[in-house]
Amino acid sequence: MDAHRLRMLRELADHGTVAAVADVLSMTPSAVSQQLKILAREAGVTLIEPAGRRVRLTDAGRVLVGHAETVLAALDRAAADMDAYRTTARGEVSVSFFPSGAAMLLAPLIIAARARGVEVIGRDIDTPAARAPQQLAEFDVVVVHRDDRDIAEWGPRLSVVPLLREPLDVLLPPGHRLATQHRIQLSDLAAADWIGVEGGLMVDDVFKSIATLTGVPVRITQRVNDFRVVEELVAAGLGIALMPRYVTLARDLVRRPIGDIRLARRVEAVTRVGADARPAIALVLEELRGIAAGVAGQSMSE
Template identity: 55%
Template sequence: MAVERLRVLRELADRGTVAAVAQALSMTPSAVSQQLKVLAREAGVALLEPDGRRVRLTDAGRALVVRADEVLAAMDRAASEMASYRGSPRGQVRVALFPSGAALLLPHVLAELRDSGVDIVARDEDVPPIEVPRLLADYDVVLTHRDERGPSPGGPRVHSRVLMREPIDVLVAPEHRLARNGAVVPAELADETWLSVRGGFPVDDVLRSIATVTGVQPRIAQRLNDFTVIEALVASGYGVALMPRYASRNPELVLLRLAGVRAARLYDLATRPHAEKRPAVATVLAAFRTAAKRATAPGNSGKPSKPTG
């Protein structure tokens, strides 16, 4: 079976339609369909079946996609190994990060990779963990976040590893009645007006846990995924919010520890299986691990050293 036809099959598994595959690979839809037909003949079994006006993978097609992941990973690894004979790990690694995680970690990661020969192409992508497989169609590494009680985004075609844990606190204005308490229990928050994020993200999961403990459905005034905007609204007295501890940027606001509820989010680094065997990807993953330690170290300013020269 030709490697490039296996790549076309994998793209179909990732993107869902022949048209989307054609656009991603700069091919015509008819050329994509032809490549898939040839691959089916090479495999000796049907790989696709009709699904309305579209097609979907058969069981055999899904099984072959898993093997295609292995083959393509091996090809990438071979290319990287050959590059290693020419010096240190080199190459471009595409990385997707959720915005607050990028603000916390990306400056440290870039500082770690300085002069390494590895270049990151970073993009902000704020999606629930269930969307990670889709992102891996376009990225080598995906940094995502989830409630610590939520399932890992890992699966047969996704290798996920926990990078760090970030507590989630209650954010209030300095004049709020609870601002001097240091910590609060859910019952003290039952009558509050909340500023939250869209459903499916860790902060909203914790807010639902508070509702379970108190028996009171939270009164949510606004749902916004930009923590800077949420902080501005809290500072203006429009409500309180749950805030990941390292995401807070307004020193005038007060973070209160939430007692009685497991309140934290986990950062996960996701790749294709075997992707870490590529030297450039392994270097980026190591840089993230170091960045997480530095960014969360007690007394750390949160800012890496600036490049010189």
């Protein structure tokens, strides 16, 4: 069986539609369908079947995806072994970040990796952390952030490198009634209007955790994803917000920790299992760990 066709079947398992696979692999949907038909003839069984306007894997298709993972992982390891013969990591590594993570980590990563012979190609994409497996069809490394209370497992096909744990503070305008307090209690915020983010993103997951812990829903009056826009709305007195502690503010606003609950986000680098055997990817992960430790250390010393 052709490895490229096996990769298409795996991508179909990850993405769910032929059109999505075609987009990821820069092919036409008809070309993907044709290649999957050839793979079915090679296997001698039906691998996909109609499901409404979509398709789904048959039982045989799901079994073959498992074998495809083994074959493709072996091919990746073989490629990594060949790379390991080089004395110095080289080439390009593509890395996806959530926007505030890119602002914090991308520039120093590019500089540090370039000094060691590796070019980092970075992108900032505002998408839920749960989409990391799909993003890995396009990127070598995906840097995500999650609610610290999110304990969902990534599964055996992915490898995760913890980078940092970042506390979340309350962001207030200077004249707010709570701005003079050193720490704020959740009960002080019961009637507050909050500036939130789109559902599914990290901050929204934290708000859900707060509601679960307190039994009181958080009143979100605006939802914007860009932290700079959040700053403007808070500065205008339109609400308060949660802000990761290491995010640099452009506005003169007040940050205060919540004293009776620990709120934080975890920042992690996700790769496919075995990808870090490539020297260039291993180098990028090493640099990310060092840069993240420096960010956390510098903030604690300020």
